Structure formats: C-alpha cells, structure tokens
Amino acid sequence: MAYPTNYRYTKEHEWIVLDGTTGTIGITDYAQNSLGDIVYVDAPKVGDAVTASQTFGSVESVKAVSDLYSPVTGTVTAVNEALKTAPDKINEAPHETWIIKVALSDPSEWEKLLDAAAYEAFVSEETGS
Amino acid sequence: MATDPVNPQTDAARRTTGKVRPHQTQNEGLVFEKSSPGKRGYKLPELDVPPVNVDELLGAAARKEKAQLPELSEIEIVRHFTRLSTWNYAIDLGMYPLGSCTMKYNPRVNEWVARIEGLAEAHPYRPDHLAQGQLQVIDLLQRCLIEITGMDAITLQPAAGAHGEFTGILLVRAWHESQGNARMKILIPDSAHGTNPATAAICGYEVENLKSNAEGGIDLEALERQVDGETAALMLTNPSTIGVFESQIHKIADILHAKGALLYMDGANMNALVGKTRPGDFGVDVMHLNLHKTFSTPHGGGGPGSGPVACKAFLEPFLPIPVLVKNEDGGMHWHYDRPQSVGRVRAFYGNTGMFIRALAYILANGPDGLRQTTEDAVLNANYIRKKLEDVYELPYKTPSMHEVVFSDKRQAAKGVKTGDIAKRLIDYGFHPYTVSFPMIVHGALMIEPTESESLEELDLFIEAMRAIAREVEETPELVKSAPHSTRVSRLDEVQAARKPVLRWRG
Numbered sequence: 006m007a008y009p010t011n012y013r014y015t016k017e018h019e020w021i022v023l024d025g026t027t028g029t030i031g032i033t034d035y036a037q038n039s040l041g042d043i044v045y046v047d048a049p050k051v052g053d054a055v056t057a058s059q060t061f062g063s064v065e066s067v068k069a070v071s072d073l074y075s076p077v078t079g080t081v082t083a084v085n086e087a088l089k090t091a092p093d094k095i096n097e098a099p100h101e102t103w104i105i106k107v108a109l110s111d112p113s114e115w116e117k118l119l120d121a122a123a124y125e126a127f128v129s130e131e132t133g134s
Numbered sequence: 135m136a137t138d139p140v141n142p143q144t145d146a147a148r149r150t151t152g153k154v155r156p157h158q159t160q161n162e163g164l165v166f167e168k169s170s171p172g173k174r175g176y177k178l179p180e181l182d183v184p185p186v187n188v189d190e191l192l193g194a195a196a197r198k199e200k201a202q203l204p205e206l207s208e209i210e211i212v213r214h215f216t217r218l219s220t221w222n223y224a225i226d227l228g229m230y231p232l233g234s235c236t237m238k239y240n241p242r243v244n245e246w247v248a249r250i251e252g253l254a255e256a257h258p259y260r261p262d263h264l265a266q267g268q269l270q271v272i273d274l275l276q277r278c279l280i281e282i283t284g285m286d287a288i289t290l291q292p293a294a295g296a297h298g299e300f301t302g303i304l305l306v307r308a309w310h311e312s313q314g315n316a317r318m319k320i321l322i323p324d325s326a327h328g329t330n331p332a333t334a335a336i337c338g339y340e341v342e343n344l345k346s347n348a349e350g351g352i353d354l355e356a357l358e359r360q361v362d363g364e365t366a367a368l369m370l371t372n373p374s375t376i377g378v379f380e381s382q383i384h385k386i387a388d389i390l391h392a393k394g395a396l397l398y399m400d401g402a403n404m405n406a407l408v409g410k411t412r413p414g415d416f417g418v419d420v421m422h423l424n425l426h427k428t429f430s431t432p433h434g435g436g437g438p439g440s441g442p443v444a445c446k447a448f449l450e451p452f453l454p455i456p457v458l459v460k461n462e463d464g465g466m467h468w469h470y471d472r473p474q475s476v477g478r479v480r481a482f483y484g485n486t487g488m489f490i491r492a493l494a495y496i497l498a499n500g501p502d503g504l505r506q507t508t509e510d511a512v513l514n515a516n517y518i519r520k521k522l523e524d525v526y527e528l529p530y531k532t533p534s535m536h537e538v539v540f541s542d543k544r545q546a547a548k549g550v551k552t553g554d555i556a557k558r559l560i561d562y563g564f565h566p567y568t569v570s571f572p573m574i575v576h577g578a579l580m581i582e583p584t585e586s587e588s589l590e591e592l593d594l595f596i597e598a599m600r601a602i603a604r605e606v607e608e609t610p611e612l613v614k615s616a617p618h619s620t621r622v623s624r625l626d627e628v629q630a631a632r633k634p635v636l637r638w639r640g
Binding site: 069092093132 | 632
C-alpha cells in the first residue's frame with residue numbers, strides 16, 4: 006500500500022494529515038499489518054491534551070497491545086467513535102481510518118515529522134527488506 | 135481390493151450405532167450438560183441437631199431458588215475431569231520448549247517432600263514456637279538463594295515473577311524516597327519482558343525505552359546519554375530475552391551508580407547463571423527469582439508461582455514485613471516492627487509449598503549438581519541452535535546461553551510465519567515454542583529446551599523442526615492450516631476478542 010504523500014509520519018508508525026491547524030491522526034499500513042487483527046482501540050477524550058512523542062492511547066490486536074504516540078502537541082477535538090464497535094476498520098483502510106483529531110498548539114512540529122518517502126525508507130530499514 | 139487396516143483415529147472407526155459413544159471423546163460435554171436431578175457424590179447421615187432456619191438468619195439475603203449446580207455422581211465427575219485432562223499438554227507428556235518461560239521438569243522428589251505431613255498440613259496461624267520446622271525450611275531456602283545470587287537479604291513473599299518485580303521496584307522507590315527524591319523514570323531495554331514496563335508504571339514511574347545495540351545487548355553510549363538525576367533504576371534481564379549474556383554488565387552498573395540510579399535484574403533467566411556467576415558480584419542492587427522457572431517448582435496450570443526478591447544490604451530495611459529473625463535460643467520468629475518497610479505484599483509469608491519444593495531441588499542437586507543443570511541447559515540450547523541454524527534464520531550471532539532465538543525470515547518468503555510453524559509443531563507432538571517474542575526480533579521463534587531434556591528428545595524435536603522447514607518448501611499450505619491432529623484447529627481469535635461469549639447459554 007502506498008503512503009499518501011500529503012501525510013506526515015512518525016517512527017512509531019502514526020500518520021497525521023493537516024487541515025489548517027487541525028491534525029487528523031491514525032496508524033500506518035505497516036503498523037496495522039504488524040499488529041494483525043485489531044480488536045480494541047483505547048483513545049483519549051475530547052478536550053484531553055496530547056504531547057508530541059508521548060502516548061495518547063493504545064491499540065490492541067490479537068497479538069499485542071501497542072501504545073499510540075502523538076505526532077504533535079495539542080488538544081483533542083474529536084474522537085472516532087465508530088472504532089468502538091468496528092476497530093477492524095483500521096485493518097481494512099488504515100490510511101483512511103482516523104483515531105483522533107487534534108488542534109495543534111505548535112504547527113511547526115509538522116515540519117519535524119517524516120514525509121512519505123522518508124517513512125517508507127525507515128520502514129524498509131526496520132524490516133531489513 | 136485390499137481393505138485398509140482399521141485405524142482407530144479415523145471417524146469411520148469411531149462411528150457406532152449412534153447410541154453408544156466411545157469413552158475417550160474429543161468432545162467431552164460441559165459438566166452442566168451431564169447433570170440429572172438427584173445425583174450426588176456424597177451421603178449425609180440423618181440430622182442429629184436442630185435444623186437452622188435460614189430465612190430467620192439471613193432475612194432478605196436468603197436465596198429463594200436452589201442454585202443451578204450440576205448434579206453428578208463421583209465417578210462421573212472423576213471421568214469428566216480425567217477426560218478433559220487428556221486434551222491438555224504437559225511437561226510430563228513431552229518437551230515444552232517455551233522460551234523465556236523455562237518449563238522445567240518438576241522432579242518427583244520435590245512433590246514427595248512437599249507432601250510430608252508436618253509440612254503439608256501446617257497451618258499459617260500456628261504460633262511461631264510450634265512452626266519451627268517450617269521456619270527452618272524458609273530460613274535455609276533464604277540462605278541458599280542469597281548464596282546463589284550473591285545478594286545480602288531476601289523476601290520470599292511475592293507470589294510470582296511480576297509480583298517480585300513490583301516488590302523490587304517498591305524497594306527502589308522507598309530507598310530513593312529515603313534519600314529525598316523518589317525520581318521520575320525507569321529505563322527499560324526494548325528486548326524486555328512486557329511485565330517490566332508494566333511494573334514501572336504501576337509503581338508510579340515513567341518508562342523510558344532503551345534501544346538494543348546490534349548484538350541485542352545494552353548500548354553503553356545510549357545508556358550514558360539517558361541516565362540522569364531523575365533515573366531511579368534500569369530494569370535489565372540478564373541473560374537478555376534473546377538468550378545473550380550482557381558481557382558489559384559491570385560497566386552498566388557503574389554508569390547507573392555514578393548517577394545514583396540502581397540496577398534491577400529480572401531473574402527470569404537466572405537458570406543460565408546458577409552456580410556460574412552471581413548478580414550480587416556483577417553490580418545488581420535488587421532482583422527477583424522465579425522459583426517456578428529456575429528452581430523447578432510447577433510452572434503453568436496455576437503453579438502457584440513464587441517470586442522471591444533479593445537485595446543488597448542498603449535496601450534491607452525496606453523489605454516487606456514480616457522478616458524472619460533468629461532468637462537467642464537458636465529458634466526463629468517473624469519480626470514485624472520495621473518502620474521503613476514497604477509493608478506486606480502477600481498474605482502470610484507467600485506460597486510456602488513452593489519453598490519446600492525449591493529447597494528440595496537445591497539440596498537434591500547440591501552445588502555441583504546445580505552448576506551441572508546450568509551447563510546442561512546452555513548445552514541443550516546450543517545443540518538445537520547448531521542443528522537448526524542452516525534451516526532457520528539466526529538474527530543474532532552472539533553465543534547463546536540457555537535459549538536460542540530464530541526468526542521466520544526464510545519461511546516468511548513462502549508466506550509461512552512463526553505462528554504457523556508453532557501450530558504445525560503441535561502435530562509433531564510438541565508444545566509450541568514462544569512465538570513473536572522478543573519484540574526486537576521480527577517473527578521470532580524462541581526455543582528453550584531446559585536441562586530436563588535428553589539427547590533423544592532433543593533429536594526428536596530437531597527432526598520435527600527440520601521436517602516442518604521441508605514442508606514449508608514443498609507443501610506450505612499444510613503448515614499454514616495446522617494443527618491437523620487436535621480436537622479443534624484454528625480458533626477465531628479475532629471474533630473471540632471482539633465479541634467474547636463469557637457465559638454458557640449466553
């Protein structure tokens with residue numbers, strides 16, 4: 006699966022896409038593929054603060070529970086409620102299925118994130134392929 | 135046309151008139167389904183005291199309807215559970231190569247000693263002066279474990295490994311607090327057992343990840359960079375979860391101690407060190423042991439486990455209460471008045487039945503015997519490594535200790551993953567190895583034979599693993615759809631996790 010070029014990525018395998026100063030955050034195809042079938046998503050509440058490189062929740066698959074790391078600092082403005090009953094949407098369409106939306110307090114953080122090409126290079130380094 | 139000889143394993147051979155069913159069923163029903171009214175496994179004599187009026191005693195809390203408990207005779211119950219037990223796999227059936235779990239044989243001498251009446255029937259409320267034999271067992275085991283670990287003091291209270299970690303980190307925290315600052319964070323390598331970060335978090339610490347170097351060990355430069363005045367401790371498993379000894383352990387301890395941080399050792403892999411080297415001598419401040427791993431007490435099936443915590447003298451004042459103290463007359467008693475103690479972590483004094491078994495194992499082997507078990511465990515793991523390294527990928531070439539970690543890289547090229555190989559291993563009569571752990575190895579196959587296995591059993595296992603590697607090349611579908619010999623094959627784990635059914639008849 007191709008990584009959208011208008012998205013930015015973290016080394017912990019989250020993606021973010023920006024609309025003004027609101028970021029929409031999810032996990033990458035590589036992340037969902039390594040996790041396997043996702044059975045539960047633990048997301049923060051609207052109004053919660055998130056910090057760049059800090060955990061903001063977790064995803065549970067049949068194999069493991071994995072922390073979610075926020076790509077940016079800010080306040081949660083929306084949470085994808087559909088994931089409560091259908092967490093498998095992340096497996097089906099990882100790059101279209103968002104987990105939270107965040108109002109960025111420091112939009113310059115965007116610049117520090119990996120672009121699609123850099124992320125793809127990072128992933129192939131990780132898998133050694 | 136020649137007829138095939140009757141194979142008792144086929145369905146055809148099992149099919150009967152429909153009314154009579156074979157006794158050894160692969161589909162034993164639930165005990166509730168076997169119930170019929172009035173059956174019971176006991177007979178009470180006529181009541182010879184006045185009956186009690188339950189409604190009067192309990193009022194509204196008295197139950198109006200009878201509990202829907204299954205009603206069966208004694209032999210039916212015995213058969214039911216005996217049949218169920220035949221679905222299980224146990225170390226008494228064959229090799230159980232779960233890496234990191236150390237599924238050792240539980241020697242029968244342990245069980246014999248633990249069943250000696252005076253020990254088995256001892257009551258925890260017995261006053262100290264009537265429990266001197268039991269206290270001597272505990273005291274001797276404590277001294278043996280202190281000698282083996284090279285530490286200064288110990289508590290046997292924690293009931294399992296993770297409980298030991300929790301107790302150990304409480305000691306770390308209590309000591310830092312006594313120095314005026316509890317500190318903020320605990321460093322944990324990315325190869326660690328998942329219980330380590332969980333322990334740190336439960337004890338109120340932030341977890342900071344420490345990346346492994348190319349050999350799978352601690353990167354000293356990264357450690358030097360990350361340790362600071364807010365680091366409470368490093369939690370380290372040695373040998374690491376890839377079965378490699380941290381040869382720089384002394385330097386690791388020095389870097390931590392220079393900044394006032396402590397070194398916690400997860401003793402899960404202590405069975406690779408016993409009689410060879412001592413954590414107390416290589417700079418460890420506090421550690422736990424798993425009696426159910428290293429010291430051959432039952433592991434799995436409810437154990438129960440036992441996770442003693444050993445520490446250096448400066449942490450001794452913080453040990454859980456009570457601690458065992460010698461009287462002037464040579465006897466012993468439990469001592470409670472310890473103001474700096476972190477408190478109790480377990481009722482009474484832990485799982486004492488396990489102390490007896492562990493002590494039996496230590497005394498039956500003796501110092502040279504324990505050293506030999508360590509050598510045999512390492513030898514067995516390296517024998518498997520040598521015999522399989524041409525067919526399974528070895529991600530780290532560093533010499534192995536008591537376990538060996540392969541990856542499924544070559545098999546994954548055929549679409550077969552570590553989980554598939556593990557399930558196929560069931561068809562060959564073995565319990566699967568540890569799948570997908572440690573996390574630093576993609577598609578890990580983690581194999582720990584322990585010292586219990588003979589050369590013959592190791593060769594059977596190696597032959598099975600090589601046969602599966604051939605199947606992956608020739609008939610990968612056979613492996614991907616395994617197991618084929620069990621009463622159920624691939625369960626829908628995803629559905630079970632997403633929509634669990636937790637009650638009989640919903």
